[in-house]
Amino acid sequence: MAKTLTTKEMKKFDKFTIEKIGIPSIVLMERASLAIRDIVLKRHYDLSNVVVVAGYGNNGGDGLAVARLLKIERANVTIINVGNSKHESSERATQRKICNYYKIPTTDDLSALNDATLIVDAIFGVGIDRPVAGEYLEAIQAINQTTATTVAVDVPSGLNSDTGTPLNEAVRADLTVAIAFNKLGFGTNPGKEHVGEVVVADDMGVYYF
Ligand SMILES: NC(=O)C1=CN([C@@H]2O[C@H](COP(=O)(O)OP(=O)(O)OC[C@H]3O[C@@H](n4cnc5c(N)ncnc54)[C@H](O)[C@@H]3O)[C@@H](O)[C@H]2O)[C@@H](O)CC1
Ligand SMILES: [K+]
Numbered sequence: 310m311a312k313t314l315t316t317k318e319m320k321k322f323d324k325f326t327i328e329k330i331g332i333p334s335i336v337l338m339e340r341a342s343l344a345i346r347d348i349v350l351k352r353h354y355d356l357s358n359v360v361v362v363a364g365y366g367n368n369g370g371d372g373l374a375v376a377r378l379l380k381i382e383r384a385n386v387t388i389i390n391v392g393n394s395k396h397e398s399s400e401r402a403t404q405r406k407i408c409n410y411y412k413i414p415t416t417d418d419l420s421a422l423n424d425a426t427l428i429v430d431a432i433f434g435v436g437i438d439r440p441v442a443g444e445y446l447e448a449i450q451a452i453n454q455t456t457a458t459t460v461a462v463d464v465p466s467g468l469n470s471d472t473g474t475p476l477n478e479a480v481r482a483d484l485t486v487a488i489a490f491n492k493l494g495f496g497t498n499p500g501k502e503h504v505g506e507v508v509v510a511d512d513m514g515v516y517y518f
Pocket of ligand 1: 341364365367371398436437439445464
């Protein structure tokens, strides 16, 4: 059975895996994204209009890698960027360059969500540390207003993964693919209402301490 961790433990674990074991962050990102792709394909979701909503951290990097992997599977994919590009993580920048090569359309217009058949929520993962506001809040609200199936990458954006409490507002996902470990807050109320079904992608080639 998958282990359940707090955010602090998760961050410590990621640091250990990257710095001590030496598995590069971008490799972990690829493995996480391959796992998400496989889960999405297995579910036979309608991939005629996949919209990946991506922040500028590594959760967004996961989202961009999923966008590319689904595009390779001949899905129609659009990326909506949310946030400040000046804060882009280096792994996310790598994924952006690859997505450009694959000519995946990119926008910051939330109306691209209107006809989505599947939404991949990759705005925030375990890095969220304060209440959501402004364009982040608008994006989360826009996702929740659609009827499209929503798959959250690692954590429904806006959710405190330790307590399961929304930091102002959080995505209500149909499926959450928790990366490497389950999160403590996913079993709480109201956490359960936000995560939907939880699948743990734990075949990450990482070390269990
Ligand atoms: N190498 C790694 O560490 C791995 C990370 N992974 C992914 O990376 C995620 C964590 O990535 P990050 O640590 O980059 O963090 P996130 O991508 O969750 O968040 C990005 C940044 O947003 C900022 N932020 C926090 N709350 C905010 C708010 N309310 N409004 C505006 N900005 C806010 C913070 O500076 C935070 O670092 C995981 O959830 C997972 O999806 C996976 O790719 C596996 C490997
Ligand atoms: K997310």
